[in-house]
Amino acid sequence: MKINRKLFPYVLTLPALLVCVGILIPFFTAVYYSLQRYNLKMPHMKGFIWFDNYVNIFTDPSFWNTIRVSLTYTFFTIIIELLLGLGIALLLAKRTWLNNVLGVLLVLPLMIAPALASLIWRLLINPNFGVVNYILSFLGLEDFTWASHPDTVLFTLIMVDVWVFTPFIMILLLAGLRSLPRQPFEAAELDGVPEYYKFFRITLPMLFPFILTASLFRLLESIQQFDIIYALSQGGPGESSMVFQVSAYLQTFQYTNIGKAAAMMVVLWAICYFLCHVFVQQWHKLKIKTKGELLQ
Amino acid sequence: MSINIWSILKFFAYVAIIMFFLFPIAWIFNMSFMTNDEILRKVPVLFYEPTFKNYIGLWEGEIAIEGFATMYVYFKQNLINSAILSVGSVSVTLLLGVPAAYAFARYKFKGGEDIAFTLLSFRFAPALLIILPLNLYFSEIGLYDSYFALIWVYQLITLPLLLWIVRGYFEDISPDIEYAYRLDGHSWFQSFWKISIPLAKPGIAAASLLCFIYAWNNFVFALILGSSQIQPVTVGALAFITASAIPYGLIACGIVVSVLPTLILALFIQKYLVQGLSLGAIKG
Numbered sequence: 001m002k003i004n005r006k007l008f009p010y011v012l013t014l015p016a017l018l019v020c021v022g023i024l025i026p027f028f029t030a031v032y033y034s035l036q037r038y039n040l041k042m043p044h045m046k047g048f049i050w051f052d053n054y055v056n057i058f059t060d061p062s063f064w065n066t067i068r069v070s071l072t073y074t075f076f077t078i079i080i081e082l083l084l085g086l087g088i089a090l091l092l093a094k095r096t097w098l099n100n101v102l103g104v105l106l107v108l109p110l111m112i113a114p115a116l117a118s119l120i121w122r123l124l125i126n127p128n129f130g131v132v133n134y135i136l137s138f139l140g141l142e143d144f145t146w147a148s149h150p151d152t153v154l155f156t157l158i159m160v161d162v163w164v165f166t167p168f169i170m171i172l173l174l175a176g177l178r179s180l181p182r183q184p185f186e187a188a189e190l191d192g193v194p195e196y197y198k199f200f201r202i203t204l205p206m207l208f209p210f211i212l213t214a215s216l217f218r219l220l221e222s223i224q225q226f227d228i229i230y231a232l233s234q235g236g237p238g239e240s241s242m243v244f245q246v247s248a249y250l251q252t253f254q255y256t257n258i259g260k261a262a263a264m265m266v267v268l269w270a271i272c273y274f275l276c277h278v279f280v281q282q283w284h285k286l287k288i289k290t291k292g293e294l295l296q
Numbered sequence: 297m298s299i300n301i302w303s304i305l306k307f308f309a310y311v312a313i314i315m316f317f318l319f320p321i322a323w324i325f326n327m328s329f330m331t332n333d334e335i336l337r338k339v340p341v342l343f344y345e346p347t348f349k350n351y352i353g354l355w356e357g358e359i360a361i362e363g364f365a366t367m368y369v370y371f372k373q374n375l376i377n378s379a380i381l382s383v384g385s386v387s388v389t390l391l392l393g394v395p396a397a398y399a400f401a402r403y404k405f406k407g408g409e410d411i412a413f414t415l416l417s418f419r420f421a422p423a424l425l426i427i428l429p430l431n432l433y434f435s436e437i438g439l440y441d442s443y444f445a446l447i448w449v450y451q452l453i454t455l456p457l458l459l460w461i462v463r464g465y466f467e468d469i470s471p472d473i474e475y476a477y478r479l480d481g482h483s484w485f486q487s488f489w490k491i492s493i494p495l496a497k498p499g500i501a502a503a504s505l506l507c508f509i510y511a512w513n514n515f516v517f518a519l520i521l522g523s524s525q526i527q528p529v530t531v532g533a534l535a536f537i538t539a540s541a542i543p544y545g546l547i548a549c550g551i552v553v554s555v556l557p558t559l560i561l562a563l564f565i566q567k568y569l570v571q572g573l574s575l576g577a578i579k580g
Binding site: 006008009010012013015016017019020022023026027029030087088091098102104105106108109110111112113114116119120121122123124126128129131134152163166167168170171172174175176179180210213214220221223224226227230231236244245247248252258261262265266268269272273275276279283286289290 | 306309310313314316317318320321323324327335336337338339340390391393395396398399400402403405408411413414415416417418420421422423424425426427428429430432433448451452455459464509510513514515516519520529530531533534537544547550551554555558560561562563567569570573574575576577578579
């Protein structure tokens with residue numbers, strides 16, 4: 001059996017490509033739906049309406065609310081996770097037994113399904129018996145409303161997201177910190193350079209590619225977070241925690257408005273596709289960098 | 297003096313980190329051994345007689361609740377479903393992904409990077425965008441509510457993950473080893489099977505365990521594409537918590553049983569976790 005050498009790589013990737021095609025079909029179907037008036041409750045109204053769905057969602061104040069909530073959620077989760085993750089990574093950078101054990105244990109929240117993480121926290125902040133409420137009552141914070149009030153629901157969701165995903169940033173930055181070359185630090189030591197100067201002028205710039213890659217990765221996931229929010233607040237109370245995917249989910253299954261939901265998802269997809277491009281570029285740069293340093 | 301202040305601050309930082317990240321897990325484990333009465337106390341009890349009633353109830357699917365008739369829970373089926381879906385997805389991913397990863401690593405071919413990128417972009421595409429039309433398709437062709445359909449959709453997350461991680465491992469193997477083996481008269485397949493795969497084995501093993509964890513933890517696919525008959529623990533546990541009258545200890549127990557497999561696996565792939573999570577960019 002002789003296969004053309006040029007064709008051979010395609011033969012190897014063919015099975016994966018078939019799955020690829022199988023996924024591209026529903027994708028294009030969704031794009032097609034987004035150009036249609038399509039409500040399951042009114043099948044006879046189905047028809048092609050070009051960009052009316054898009055015009056509709058962008059003139060709808062509740063979609064702007066969705067954008068605002070999604071961006072707020074994304075912004076705060078990334079910032080907090082980044083600062084916290086960096087802080088913990090710096091704290092654990094030295095290889096002592098405590099740090100090694102913690103490095104292993106702190107990854108555990110990341111391994112828990114985000115939906116289940118939400119359920120864990122639901123049990124911890126339950127107004128009747130939640131142990132966190134009990135602990136907070138010592139700090140003078142009684143009857144914190146958590147997910148049951150529009151003012152605190154986003155805080156609660158961000159807290160759960162931070163709980164699950166800070167370890168992701170932490171573990172990548174920890175690996176980054178430990179892989180940094182030693183010479184610049186030794187030189188700075190000899191010159192008696194102060195700590196903060198070392199941190200801002202040596203550590204941070206050298207760590208930057210790691211930080212960028214990890215944040216872009218989180219950014220992509222955070223902007224389309226569904227599990228945590230659906231399992232904890234389902235977008236409520238009211239629309240105070242309504243993010244992209246939860247909104248599209250409710251559009252589909254409560255209001256059966258497939259066309260509108262598809263249009264929302266296409267908007268989100270466009271954002272993610274762009275971010276994914278940026279992410280892959282950074283990822284390649286980081287890969288070349290870490291491989292290059294291994295050669296030294 | 298300044299060293300003292302630093303070490304005190306550091307101490308509090310450690311305590312705060314351990315409290316925030318590890319206490320919730322510890323407390324859920326704790327709750328799963330409590331009776332409903334013990335959980336419902338206003339002041340949490342620290343010392344109590346641990347009971348295995350919740351675990352037994354969860355396994356047998358029958359719990360007697362005071363004031364109610366016997367209640368039936370189907371969580372065991374959720375656990376079995378999770379196992380079938382995760383193992384199935386990882387097996388399919390290995391079959392499809394390893395040859396493709398090899399092709400991407402070894403050959404520069406036209407469109408290769410584009411295909412690799414497209415596959416990765418699926419990992420980051422909004423899940424609902426693809427599931428919504430699939431939901432309608434599957435209902436039409438009778439695939440709704442089948443393991444086969446779900447396992448296929450799970451490839452959306454597991455395939456790109458494995459592909460990008462294993463690709464990095466194949467890139468690290470020098471092609472010269474393979475050439476040398478093939479000069480001895482062995483076929484391409486023999487060198488792939490006897491040389492390349494064994495050399496990349498740690499990477500493949502770690503990647504498939506990570507895929508397993510991601511598949512196990514998936515929530516949205518089964519929420520939309522499956523009925524309660526084939527739903528995994530993530531969806532089952534949510535149904536559990538929203539149903540009324542189920543004792544809280546039992547819910548906690550359900551959560552513990554659902555997260556335990558991934559927590560244990562995580563400890564096993566510790567060494568490869570960084571490389572896996574960064575899709576192969578960072579060596580751990």
